Amino acid sequence: MKIRPGQPAPEAKKTPVKIRINGQWHEFEPGRDIEPAMTLSYLLRERLGYTGLKVACDEGACGACTVIMDGKAVLSCMKLAVEAHGHEILTIEGLSADDPLIRAFAGQCEPGYGTAMQCGFCTPGFVMAAKALLSETPEPTLGEIKEGLSGNICRCGCYAGIARAVQRASREPEPEGGKP
Ligand code: FES
Ligand code: FES
Numbered sequence: 289m290k291i292r293p294g295q296p297a298p299e300a301k302k303t304p305v306k307i308r309i310n311g312q313w314h315e316f317e318p319g320r321d322i323e324p325a326m327t328l329s330y331l332l333r334e335r336l337g338y339t340g341l342k343v344a345c346d347e348g349a350c351g352a353c354t355v356i357m358d359g360k361a362v363l364s365c366m367k368l369a370v371e372a373h374g375h376e377i378l379t380i381e382g383l384s385a386d387d388p389l390i391r392a393f394a395g396q397c398e399p400g401y402g403t404a405m406q407c408g409f410c411t412p413g414f415v416m417a418a419k420a421l422l423s424e425t426p427e428p429t430l431g432e433i434k435e436g437l438s439g440n441i442c443r444c445g446c447y448a449g450i451a452r453a454v455q456r457a458s459r460e461p462e463p464e465g466g467k468p
Contacts, residue, residue, distance in 0.1 A: 310382030313377045322369050329353045329364035332379060333370075340380035340412040351440030354413040355379050361420035363439075378419075382410040388460035389415050389422070389453070396453040404453040406444035414440050418454045427458050431455065 305316040309332070322331065329346075331346035332355065333340040341364055342352040348366040354405045355364045357380040383390055397406035399421040403467060414437060421428060428436060433451050442450065 305370055307369075307371045307374075308376045308381060309338070310377070314368075317371075324368070325372060326369045327365055328355070328362075328367040328369045328372050328377070331369040332364060332377070337380050338379045342409055343414065343415075350410075350413075350442075351437075352410055354416040354440065356384040356416055356420050359420065359423060372441070378416070380415055383415070383419070387419075388457040389418055391399060392453040392457035392460070393450075395427045396449045396456070397451065398449070400448075401452040402446060402449040404446055406446060406448040410440060410442045410444075414450055415444065418457070422454070422458055428452075429453070430455065 303317045305318060305322050307314050307316070314336070316331075316335060318324075321335065329341060329343050333343065341355055343365055344350045344352040346353075346365045348363050351363065353364040357360070357372065358376050359366070392412050393404045396465060404414075417437050417440050419434075421433070425432055425436070430451060433454050437450065437454070
């Protein structure tokens with residue numbers, strides 16, 4: 289089609305961005321729902337209301353925004369939303385209340401280890417990082433747990449309780465359909 293001088297160019301056809309989140313496909317129209325520079329954490333929290341993940345440092349240094357993408361833990365503040373096109377994202381809202389990790393974090397409080405959460409701000413990030421760890425290494429050693437969660441920071445200092453909760457969860461069976 290010829291464009292005459294002064295005539296606005298026709299809009300390029302916009303291919304929707306499709307992301308599967310917690311088992312459901314979502315479609316986003318570029319320019320309307322999603323911008324090229326939008327982070328995955330922004331899309332999930334601010335546009336879709338998955339507020340379990342937290343944005344603390346917003347520069348890949350704390351792990352609070354961890355979600356699972358195609359089975360691997362990723363920092364959602366360091367991913368562009370468009371990079372998730374065609375991929376599967378699991379947020380903490382997608383875990384069953386029965387998930388061994390959820391129960392282990394909620395139940396962990398033991399002399400010598402302490403609680404797995406105080407303020408709870410870091411907890412969703414730790415749970416999702418631990419979920420990815422356990423799906424790759426179902427019975428990790430303490431060293432593997434420390435290594436696997438080394439990208440996550442807990443400012444309340446609950447590290448011993450968190451490691452204990454992950455160890456405990458690793459010994460429990462997954463609920464039906466609970467794997468990402
Ligand atoms: S908010 Fe993403 S790593 Fe800190
Ligand atoms: S429980 Fe408060 S930051 Fe981890």
